Amino acid sequence: MIEANLSALKQTKLHQYAIRFLLGGVCTVIAGLIAKRFGPVIGGLFLAFPAIFPASASLIEAHEKENKKKIGSDGTIRGRLAASMDATGAALGCMGLAGFAATIWKLLPRHNATAIISLGSVVWLGIALCLWNVKRHRVFRNF
Amino acid sequence: MSEIVVRFIVGGFVVSLFAVLGDVLRPKSFAGLFGAAPSIALATLGLTVHRHGNQYTAIEAKSMIVGAAAFFVYAAISAWVLRRFTPSTLATTIGLLPLWLVVSGALCAFLK
Numbered sequence: 001m002i003e004a005n006l007s008a009l010k011q012t013k014l015h016q017y018a019i020r021f022l023l024g025g026v027c028t029v030i031a032g033l034i035a036k037r038f039g040p041v042i043g044g045l046f047l048a049f050p051a052i053f054p055a056s057a058s059l060i061e062a063h064e065k066e067n068k069k070k071i072g073s074d075g076t077i078r079g080r081l082a083a084s085m086d087a088t089g090a091a092l093g094c095m096g097l098a099g100f101a102a103t104i105w106k107l108l109p110r111h112n113a114t115a116i117i118s119l120g121s122v123v124w125l126g127i128a129l130c131l132w133n134v135k136r137h138r139v140f141r142n143f
Numbered sequence: 144m145s146e147i148v149v150r151f152i153v154g155g156f157v158v159s160l161f162a163v164l165g166d167v168l169r170p171k172s173f174a175g176l177f178g179a180a181p182s183i184a185l186a187t188l189g190l191t192v193h194r195h196g197n198q199y200t201a202i203e204a205k206s207m208i209v210g211a212a213a214f215f216v217y218a219a220i221s222a223w224v225l226r227r228f229t230p231s232t233l234a235t236t237i238g239l240l241p242l243w244l245v246v247s248g249a250l251c252a253f254l255k
Contacts (some may be wrong), residue, residue, distance in 0.1 A: 002173055008166045019163045019172040021155035028154020028186045029147055035191070040199055042207025047184040048214050054177055054236035056162055057221070060171065070153045080225050082171050083232040087222035089175020094215035100181045101211055104188065104204035113200070114194040121181065128176040135172065 011063050020052050027051035048097055053090060057083040092135060096128035146190070154186040179214060209254065213247035 027049060030097025035043020061079035103120040165177040184207060191200045217239055224235050 003169050004167045005169050006167055009163070013164055017159065020255050021159045024158025024162075024182065024186075025151035025155030027158070028183050029150045031183055032150050032190075033149070035203065040195075040202040041206050041251070044203035044249060045210040045213075047181070047187065047207040048210030048247075049183065050178075050214055050217055050236075050240065050243060051183055052158055052162055053178050053218070053221075054240070055163055056232060057236050058231070058233040059166070061157055080144055080229070080232060083236075084222045084225035085171040085179060086165070086175035087218050087225060087236075089172040090178035091175075091215050091218035091222060093176040093179030094174075094211050094218060096176070097179050097181055097214065098211040100184065101204045101207035104184075105201050105208065108192075108197045108201045108204065113189070113197060115186055117185070118250060121185070124181055128179075132176055 008063065011066065012059065016055075020055055021051045023055055044101075046093075048101070049140060050090075053087075057086050060086050088135070089132065092131040093124075093128045095131055096124040096126070099127040100124035146194075150187060150190060153190070154183060157186040167188040179211075179218065206251070209250045210247050212241045212250060216246045217243040 004057040015142045028044075028051075031043060031046040031049065034046050061083045064079035064082045086107055100120040100123055103123045104116055107119070153223065161177045161180040161182045161196075164180075165174045168177070170175040184204075188200055188203075191203060211241050221236055224230070224239070225232060230238075
């Protein structure tokens, strides 16, 4: 069951939010500068750069460790497994990301940009959700 | 200069938004989907369309498919390493980042 745990927001410290904002901003600027210097083919690659994945995954590990520490256990292994699950989810999201990019590539030259970018976002979410459901029902047992 | 500032603020905001979604959603495998959200793309595509037009942006999007394939390889191997071995998450995910660069570069050269 998908749910939102808003108390997780309190676990994230202000400097952790700041780091992610900084990383996101810097990566976006760098992607733009690379496109300017090397052209759209190389620049486009960096639109799918795993910008904040390391920070997010290590934050998940830290939160799991913290939760386990509160009940007196060592959460090292659990933290790493939670980060591994997050990475598996990200791998599925990547297929959605490719769908997003393919939608923009094929439709943008002939249609309105706002509509196509919105459609691309829907495609991303649709593919990611479908694959996550397939994975949840353990169709890909070894992935 | 002002474009860089706009990119920084928009990029920071959009990436943070998806990161917060990843924080609050459960289960973790579902939240992980947001780790590969098109956050940088959403932050920059609008600006790119405005500055260079639809055709140029479509070329960037075509390359982004290759970047996404490299991200898939990077994320799948990260998941496997974290499950199989015992390094810290930060060391694993940062240590494997060059893999993204190598795979995307190789795929890009292969498809040229």
